[in-house]
Amino acid sequence: MSVFQNIVVLTGAGISAESGIDTFRGGGGLWEQHRVEDVATPEAFARDPDLVLRFYDERRAAIQTKAPNAAHEALARLDARWAGELLIVTQNVDDLHERAGTKRLVHMHGEQLSAWCTACDQRSRWTGSLIDRPACPACGMVGYLRPDIVWFGEMPYHMDDIYRALNRADLFVSIGTSGAVYPAAGFVREARQAGARTLELNLEPSEGSYWFAESRHGRATTLVPQWVDQMLGD
Numbered sequence: 001m002s003v004f005q006n007i008v009v010l011t012g013a014g015i016s017a018e019s020g021i022d023t024f025r026g027g028g029g030l031w032e033q034h035r036v037e038d039v040a041t042p043e044a045f046a047r048d049p050d051l052v053l054r055f056y057d058e059r060r061a062a063i064q065t066k067a068p069n070a071a072h073e074a075l076a077r078l079d080a081r082w083a084g085e086l087l088i089v090t091q092n093v094d095d096l097h098e099r100a101g102t103k104r105l106v107h108m109h110g111e112q113l114s115a116w117c118t119a120c121d122q123r124s125r126w127t128g129s130l131i132d133r134p135a136c137p138a139c140g141m142v143g144y145l146r147p148d149i150v151w152f153g154e155m156p157y158h159m160d161d162i163y164r165a166l167n168r169a170d171l172f173v174s175i176g177t178s179g180a181v182y183p184a185a186g187f188v189r190e191a192r193q194a195g196a197r198t199l200e201l202n203l204e205p206s207e208g209s210y211w212f213a214e215s216r217h218g219r220a221t222t223l224v225p226q227w228v229d230q231m232l233g234d
Contacts, residue, residue, distance in 0.1 A: 071223075072096045095113050108159070126145075174188060180206075
C-alpha cells in the first residue's frame with residue numbers, strides 16, 4: 001500500500017525524446033537550427049511572422065507522425081488507476097500524453113495542435129497550417145490565429161491549478177526535465193516546502209538534482225514504467 005495519496009508529476013522534453021521529438025535546446029543554444037529569439041518570442045512573431053508560422057507548421061506536422069512511448073503509456077496507466085489526486089503537468093507541446101490516454105493533464109507551455117485567435121481569444125484544435133492566415137473557426141476573422149504556444153516572455157498556463165496541486169501533494173516527481181527553465185524548475189522547491197517527497201527520473205542529473213530527495217538516472221521508457229509499477233503494486 002502506497003504511503004502517498006496526492007501526486008504531481010512534471011514532464012519535460014526527455015519523455016518525448018524517445019518518440020523522436022527533439023528536445024528544446026540543442027548545441028549552441030539553437031532550437032532545430034534556429035535561435036530561440038527568432039522563433040519563440042512575441043517580438044519574433046511581430047518582426048517576422050512568416051518565419052515563426054512556418055517553423056511551427058513544420059513542427060505541428062512532425063508531431064503528428066510520432067507515437068507515444070512506454071513512458072507516456074505508463075503515466076496513462078497511473079492516471080487510470082490512481083485513486084488519490086493526480087496532476088500531470090507537462091512542459092511539452094506535443095499531444096503524446098493525450099494519445100496514450102492520460103486525462104488528468106495540463107500543458108503549461110501550450111499545445112502544438114491548438115491555434116489561439118488574438119481577436120476573439122478563443123482556442124481551437126488545429127492540425128493544419130497557419131502560414132496562409134486562415135480564418136478563426138470561432139469568430140471568422142482572418143489573420144489573427146497564432147500558435148497556442150507560450151513563448152519566452154509570456155505567462156505559462158494553469159499556474160494557479162499547478163501551485164494548488166503542489167501545495168497539496170505528498171509526492172512530486174520530475175521526469176525528463178533539464179531543471180533550467182522557470183517557473184517549472186522551481187516546482188521541486190515548492191513541493192518540498194509543502195512537505196512532499198521528491199523524486200527525479202532523468203537521463204542524467206538535471207541542474208536542480210540536488211533539490212530532490214531521490215534521483216534515478218536512465219531512459220524514461222525504462223524508469224517510468226518501473227516507477228509506475230512500484231506505485232501501483234504491480
